[in-house]
Structures are given as structure tokens and as C-alpha cells.
Amino acid sequence: MFRTIEWLDDNTVRFVDQTKLPLVTEHITTSSYERIAEAIRIMEVRGAPAIGAAAGMGMALAALENEAHAKNQLVEFLEQAAITLNTRPTAVNLTWATKRMLDVAKETEGNADQVTQRLIEEAKEIAEEDVRMCRAIGENALSLIKPGFAIQTICNAGSLATVHLGTVGAVIRIAHQEYGGSIKVYAAETRPRQQGARLTVFEFMADNIDTTLITDGMIGTVFKEGRVDCCVVGSDRIFRTGHITNKIGTYTMAIAARYHNIPFYAAAPISTIDWETNPKDVVIEERNPDEIRMINGEYITVPDAKVYNPAFDTTPPELITAIITDRGIVEHPNEEKMLKLKDQ
Ligand code: MRU
Numbered sequence: 001m002f003r004t005i006e007w008l009d010d011n012t013v014r015f016v017d018q019t020k021l022p023l024v025t026e027h028i029t030t031s032s033y034e035r036i037a038e039a040i041r042i043m044e045v046r047g048a049p050a051i052g053a054a055a056g057m058g059m060a061l062a063a064l065e066n067e068a069h070a071k072n073q074l075v076e077f078l079e080q081a082a083i084t085l086n087t088r089p090t091a092v093n094l095t096w097a098t099k100r101m102l103d104v105a106k107e108t109e110g111n112a113d114q115v116t117q118r119l120i121e122e123a124k125e126i127a128e129e130d131v132r133m134c135r136a137i138g139e140n141a142l143s144l145i146k147p148g149f150a151i152q153t154i155c156n157a158g159s160l161a162t163v164h165l166g167t168v169g170a171v172i173r174i175a176h177q178e179y180g181g182s183i184k185v186y187a188a189e190t191r192p193r194q195q196g197a198r199l200t201v202f203e204f205m206a207d208n209i210d211t212t213l214i215t216d217g218m219i220g221t222v223f224k225e226g227r228v229d230c231c232v233v234g235s236d237r238i239f240r241t242g243h244i245t246n247k248i249g250t251y252t253m254a255i256a257a258r259y260h261n262i263p264f265y266a267a268a269p270i271s272t273i274d275w276e277t278n279p280k281d282v283v284i285e286e287r288n289p290d291e292i293r294m295i296n297g298e299y300i301t302v303p304d305a306k307v308y309n310p311a312f313d314t315t316p317p318e319l320i321t322a323i324i325t326d327r328g329i330v331e332h333p334n335e336e337k338m339l340k341l342k343d344q
Pocket of ligand 1: 046047048049091154155156157158161162166167168195233234235236246247248311
């Protein structure tokens with residue numbers, strides 16, 4: 001797979017437009033942080049680590065766009081840019097990346113130009129770190145994934161949801177490589193934005209991984225028929241309690257997995273852990289009702305049908321067999337075990 005988003009030598013950012021995949025592979029190049037904010041908002045770039053990397057690069061573009069020479073004016077400009085870039089509330093990676101860039105700006109000595117150069121390096125480092133963390137997640141997961149496993153996933157936590165490789169993507173790709181190409185994937189379609197159908201199927205098929213598309217409502221049946229050995233899902237926010245917030249439908253999958261004694265794993269980098277927030281206080285993004293009322297621009301229901309469209313849900317730790325991170329695996333997560341991971 002190509003890189004989802006990258007910083008180019010001419011100080012522009014290039015990303016693949018995920019709203020057009022899989023039928024059209026089109027890249028967008030921009031030097032505007034506001035265009036990056038828009039890309040995150042309309043989901044041209046989506047997936048928690050990818051929007052974190054995009055926000056980091058957006059902050060570096062903002063620094064280049066700033067015209068003031070004094071560092072304190074640059075920092076003020078960046079504070080506003082961070083607000084503009086935080087267009088989706090649920091994934092922790094957005095605020096994590098903008099805060100990291102702001103902290104670097106504040107700590108770096110020098111004038112605006114010198115701070116800007118440092119911010120460009122930091123944005124590139126966030127992206128490279130993401131690739132390294134994904135690889136480590138995949139390597140750590142090898143102790144849980146066995147040759148020939150069929151893995152159920154939801155949404156897209158593959159390469160496209162990160163800079164490269166993916167979180168779930170790394171778990172699957174590295175096991176597939178290690179076990180002679182024997183891993184199979186069941187991808188849930190993921191209504192309403194169909195990230196499973198559009199993106200997960202696309203990228204695993206591109207890597208010759210045996211992938212079967214199902215609708216979200218088929219998950220229980222697939223489990224009952226014994227087609228799946230484990231579930232591996234991504235996360236938009238993991239809490240110190242071991243709760244995970246991920247794409248809507250994850251919670252229902254975890255309940256069905258428990259009923260059928262199927263291990264349920266969440267895979268995410270350490271940057272997805274929110275050590276502060278209480279899971280009940282997470283802001284779940286509610287998206288446009290037309291995402292549910294329409295398919296491909298056509299109404300499939302009464303045009304003013306009442307709709308509820310939360311984009312994410314939260315799964316409690318008692319339904320999670322293990323959280324797989326780049327720092328290691330937390331089996332049967334709870335607060336004590338999560339805090340040990342923090343201190344590692
Ligand atoms: O609304 P999206 O497509 O941004 O949601 C993405 C997910 O829910 C992913 O599972 C999550 O961000 C983890 S990506 C490695």
C-alpha cells in the first residue's frame with residue numbers, strides 16, 4: 001500500500017482522497033492548513049492515527065503560512081490553527097497531535113522561522129513514529145494470532161487509517177507474511193460510511209489477503225457458523241480503565257464475540273490512549289442524518305425520516321480479551337494494568 005499522507009520536499013502535504021476509494025485513486029496536494037482541516041472534517045483523511053498525522057502536518061503548514069516574525073505571534077497563530085484543525089471530537093489523536101506541536105513550538109528557542117523548521121521536523125517524526133508503532137503492534141500480536149486464523153474486523157483500521165501499514169492492518173499483514181499467506185479476513189461493511197466495504201476490502205485485496213465482505217448484520221451468523229477465530233478492531237480512544245471507543249458496531253460485535261467465546265482484541269498505538277478522560281465523558285461524534293437516509297446521493301428512506309447517527313460506540317473492558325499496543329499486550333485490561341503500560 002502507498003502512504004496515506006506524506007510531507008513532500010517542497011513543503012506541501014499529499015494525501016489520498018479516501019472518499020473516492022476504491023473506484024478512483026486520487027491524491028490531493030496542499031500547502032494550506034485550512035484545507036487539511038477540511039480534509040479531516042469531510043473524511044478525505046480518516047482513521048485516528050491518520051488524522052493525528054494530518055493534524056501534525058497541518059500545524060507545520062500553519063507555521064509556514066504565519067507571517068509574523070516573532071515567536072510569540074507564531075504561537076498565537078498556531079493556537080488558532082489547532083482549534084481549526086480539531087474538526088472531529090472522538091479520536092484522541094487530533095488533540096494529541098496539535099498539543100504535541102504546540103508544546104514543541106513553545107519549547108523551541110529562536111524566531112518564527114527557526115521554530116517553523118523544528119515543527120516541520122516534528123510533523124515528519126509523528127508520521128514516521130506512526131509507521132514504527134504500527135509495525136510493533138503487528139509484531140506483538142504474533143503471540144495471539146495463529147497460522148490460518150480468520151479475523152473479523154470492522155471499519156478500516158488498515159493502512160489507510162494510519163500513515164502506513166495500519167494497526168489492525170499490521171496485525172493482519174505481519175501474521176499473513178509470517179504464516180505463509182494463510183490469514184483470512186472478514187470485513188464488516190460498516191454502515192453508514194462503508195469504510196469496511198470501500199477501504200478494508202480494497203487494501204487487503206491489494207495485498208493478496210483472502211478477504212470476505214459481509215454486512216454488519218451478518219456478524220452473529222458468521223460467528224455462529226464458526227467461520228472466525230478472533231476479532232481485531234482499531235480504536236479511536238482507549239481509556240485508562242480499559243474501555244475502548246471505536247466505530248459504531250464495535251460494541252455489538254464484542255457482545256456477539258463474547259456469546260460465541262471468540263477472542264476480541266483491540267489494536268492501537270500508545271498515542272490513542274487518553275489517560276485523563278473518564279469513558280462516560282467521551283464526546284461521540286454525531287454525523288449528518290443524510291449519511292443514513294441516502295446511499296450514493298439517493299434517498300433510500302422517507303427524506304425527512306428521523307435518524308440517530310452516532311459515529312462511534314464504547315466497549316467496556318469486560319468484553320475485551322486484550323488490547324494490543326506497540327508497547328505490549330494488556331490482557332483482560334483494567335486500570336491497574338493500563339497504568340503499568342503508561343509507566344513502561
Ligand atoms: O470515522 P472514521 O472512519 O475515522 O473511523 C475510524 C475508526 O473507527 C477506526 O477503527 C479507528 O480510527 C482506528 S484506525 C487505526
